[in-house]
Amino acid sequence: MTVSSPDKCIRTPLYSGNTHTLHDEFSHPGLTSDLSLDTEGHVSVSSNTGNKYKPAGVSVFNCWLSLPDEVWLFILSLLPLSCLSTAAQVCHHLHRLASDQSLWRSISVEKCSNLTDQWLFCMGGRCPRKLSLYRCTGLSVTSAGLERFFSLSRKSLEELKVISCSGPGLHGDLLLHLIGQLCDHVTSVDLSWSGATDAGVKALTDSGKGLRLETVVLNGCQVTDDPLIKLITRHRERLKVLHLYGCVHVPSEKRIREVNATVKVYPLPGHTHK
Template identity: 50%
Template sequence: MELPETGNGPELDLDILPVRTTGTGATKYLDSPGNLRPFVCWDHALLNDPRVTEQQKLRYVVDWAQILLKTRSDLDHSRASSSSPASSEHYPSGKLNVTFPPVPGSVAVFSQWLRLPDEVWLSIMSLLPHTHLSSLAQVCRRTHRLAGDHTLWTAVEMRNGALTERWLTWAGGHRPRSVSLYRCSSVSIAPGGLETFFSRCAASLQELNVTSCIGPGLHGNLLLRLIGQWCKRLTNLNVSWSGATDAGLTPLIQNATGLALEAVVLNGCQVTDEALLNLIRTHRKSLSTLEVFGCHLLSSSCLEEVYQLCPGLRHLNIGQVPKVNARCLTRMTSQLRSLLSLNLTGLQAVSDALLDRFLQQCPGLQSLTLSSCPGVSDRTLHSISHRTPHIRSLDVSGCKAVSDAGVRSVALGCRRLQLLDLSSTSAGNRGLAVLADECNEDLQTVKLSFCHVSSENVLRLCRRCKRLKVLHLYGCAQIPSEREIREVHGSVKVEPLP
C-alpha cells in the first residue's frame, strides 16, 4: 500500500483507507488530539505507522469495532485476539487486526471487548437509543460508568416508546441540554414523575420537543405549567399536537420571569388570539421562530399583530390556519423581510402575484412550503428562480398548476436546491430530465409521488445526483427495480421500495 505525501510532510490521506463512516458520536474525539488511548499491545502496521495521525487511527478502530459487534463472526473474534503480527496486506480486508494479551480459555470473549478504549465504547454507544443505554448501564461497573457519560446525554431522544417514571428520573439526572419525545406513551407517568424530571434538569434544559405523545403524563397544559415553574434556561419549545390550550399558556406566561424563548412551536394546539398575543408580547425581543400550523382558532388580525410585534421573525409556519386572508398575507409581505423559511400549506388566499411581491422582499429565503395551495402555478416557480436563486428547500406538492415549465425554470435558476417536492403536480419527464442535469451537485431529497415519470428518467436522476439520499415514488406507474437503482446509486433510499 503506497502512502501519499503532502506538501507539509508525510501524512496519510484518510480517504484511501478501507473504512466506513462512523457514528457522529466519534467526531468530538476525532477532532481532539490525545484522545486515542492505546490498547495493551498494538501489533498492526497501520497503527504503528508514524505518518498516520491519532485521529485516523481512532476512526479505523471505531469502524472495526462496529463491524465486529454487528457481525459477531468467529473469524473476527479470532483476528481480534490473534497474537500474530499484522501486515499491510491485510488493509484491503477492512478488518483491523489488534493484538490482545493471551487470556485463559475460560475467560469470556466479552472481557476482550472491555479492553477497548473508552473513546471506542462511547462512539459505539452513541449509536444506541437512550432506552438501551439505561439497560446497558446495568451490565457491569464499566458499562455503567460509560453509559452515564455526559456526552451521550446532551441530546436525549425517544421515538414511539413507552415512558416510565424510572426512565425519566434517569434521563433528567444526566442534565440533558435537549430532550425530544416523539409519539411516546405516558399512561404510566404521574404528574409528580414529570415534575421530578424537570426539577433534575432545570439548570441544563434548553430545548424541549414533545410531539404527538399520548397519555395524561405528557399533556401540553401540564408541560407548559411545569416549564414555566422550573425551566428558566429554556429557549426552544415545541409542544405540537399535545392538546395544549390557553389553560397551559397562561401559567407559562405568568411564570416567565427570566425566560426568553427563541422558538415557539404550537402546531395543532387549541390556542386563541389573546393567549398567543400575550405570549408573543412576553418574548418579542428574543423570538425568531413561530409555528402555529393547524391552529384553527387564530384569526388573521391576530397574525397581523404578531408581524408588527416581531418584524425580525426568521421562521414562520401559518399553514392550515383557515382564517388567513389576502390582507394578512399582504401585511406579512410588507413587514417580515428577514424570513428564512415560510410554510403556507393549504392557504386559499395564496396567489402567484402575492408570492412574487413577497419574494422581492425576501431574497434570502432558504425554505418555502406551498403544499396544496390552489393559487400557485408555474409563474411562482419562475419568480422563485429569479428572486431567490439560493433557496435550498421547495415544496409545491399538490399544486396541480405546476408543470414541467416551472420545474425547468427552478432547475436552471436554483442550482443549490437540496429538497424538491413535486408530488401530485403536473410535472413529468421533461422537468425531471432538466432537474437531473442542472441540480445534481446538491440535490438530496426528491419527491415525485403520483407524477407521470418514466423509469429511464428516474434512473437518470439517480445516476446524475450523487448526493441523493431520499426518493419518493408513491403512486408512480413506472418504477425501476431495486437492482437497477442500486447499479447507478448504491445508497439512495427509495420509498416505496420497488
C-alpha cells in the first residue's frame, strides 16, 4: 500500500451534529428534495411539496456493514493508506475494521515532502512489519520522533527501507544507530543513498546485540572496508546478502570470504557489472 499524504493518518471527525446532509446523487431525478441522515442511519427526504418519506426502520448502510469482517478486510486491503485512513473516519464500525493490524503490516511512502514526528508516532502505533520510505523529505523529523517510532514498533518491525530521503532525522548514521539500539527483530535494512558512513556501520555493529541481520543494503553510502568486515563478522551466522553498489572502498573478496564464506556481496569486489 502507498500513502501519499501522511497527515491523513490523524483522525478528525467528518461531520458534527445530529443530522448529516447527503450528496445530491441520492436525489431522485425530477424531484427537488433535501436528503438527510440521522444518527441511526435513517434517510429522510423532504420535497418541495412538503411531503416526507422515511423508510420504516431500514438503515441505508446496514446491508453493507453487515458483511462479514473478512469481506470488509479484503475490500479495505485494496485501498491505499490515505484512503484507508479516510474510511476509518466514516463510522465506528469502519474505524474498527480499518484499524486492523493486518492492513498496516507493510507501510510504503513515496515522494512525500512533509514527514513529521506525529506521522511516525501514528505509524509506530500500527506495529508494522515493514516500513519503506522512498525519496521523502523529513525536515521536521527528529531523533526523538524516530526513537518513539522504533520503540512502538520494536516487537513487530522486521524490514526497514529508507532510500534517497533527505532531512537530518532521516540520515543513515542516525537510523543505523537507533536500529542497533531499539530494534529486536529487524532482519533487513536498506539505507541506500542515505548518507550513512563508517560511524553508522560501527554503531550498528557495536550496539545491535539482539539483531540477526540477513540483508544489508548500503548502496551509495560512504562506508569503507574495515567497518564492513566487522559488520560481516558480527552477523556472519545469518547475513546472506550485502549490497554495496556505488561504494568506493569495499573489502576484497578474500577478506570477505575469510570471515563469511556464504554471504553474497553485490557487486563482488574485483568484478565489473554492466
